[in-house]
Amino acid sequence: MTWSIIALCVLVYALQWLIPNDEVYQDFAYATALTEVEPWRMFTSAFLHSQGFFLHIVLNMYTLWIFGRVLEPALGRARYLAVYVISALGGSVGFFLLTPVSMNGVIGASGAIFGLFGALFVVVRQRGGDVTQLVVLIAINAALGFMVQGIAWQAHLGGLIAGGLTTAAIAYAPRGRYQLVLQIGGMVLVVALLVVITLVRMNAVGGSLPTSSDVSSI
Structure with a gap:
């Protein structure tokens, strides 16, 4: 799965350069103002990277490879992908x-x-390792953030x-x-928590969110 994710990110990055008019970015980047009308961007944006800073994708993919080599065998492919x-x-x-909202x-x-x-912090702690x-x-x-x-x-x-x-x-x-049932149930609860947080935030910002007819370029 690690290599598959890396390959997908590299493919999308190539498409960002090959498809004109910045279309990949416009269609799949995430903007908080689009949360209600185009929520899938909350996932798709994770596969895009900056064209103006090549190290963005290089460093992210290198880190993914380093951690993925450890976590994927430890968790199993499906669980690792879910994480x-x-x-x-x-x-x-x-x-x-x-x-x-913007x-x-x-x-x-x-x-x-x-x-x-x-994830690695939890795995190491659960196995009694040193997390320092x-x-x-x-x-x-x-x-750095x-x-x-x-x-x-x-x-x-x-x-x-x-x-x-x-x-x-x-x-x-x-x-x-x-x-397995408990693991799936736990993961569903985490997703449910994220959905609830998103809905609460959407309700709080209310009129700041556009309708589908109001969406402009990001």
Whole structure:
């Protein structure tokens, strides 16, 4: 799954360059003002990367490869993919919750990758390992979100929490006949929580959200 996700991100990045008029970005980037009318952007934006900063995709894919090599065997393909996708959603929810409503686009796999940070933290703790170095790594990367302009720390935070909660539902489910059911139930609860947070935020901003007829370019 790790290589599949990397391949998909690279393919989408190539399409960003090949398809004219910035169409891929316009159609799939996430903007908080589009949450109600085009909610799928909360997922699709995680597969787009900045064309103006090549290291954006390079660093994200390298980090994905490093963490994926550890987490995919530990969690299993399906669970690993679930953690990644839910973390991507969590990143968008975090950005929606902690930023003003606007048509400014946000893209990148960073929210999902921070979810993998949270996932590895849970896995290592559950197995009794030392998480000191991982905590330092998370802290350094989190700090960059406040120090470097253009980095959405809100998405990092949302992804980190979503990834940690999803993995906790997997790692701490009691062994036995109903383990898989409990794991799936836990993951569903995390998604439900993210949906509820999104709905509450949408209700709070109310008139700031456009209707489908009001949507303009991001």
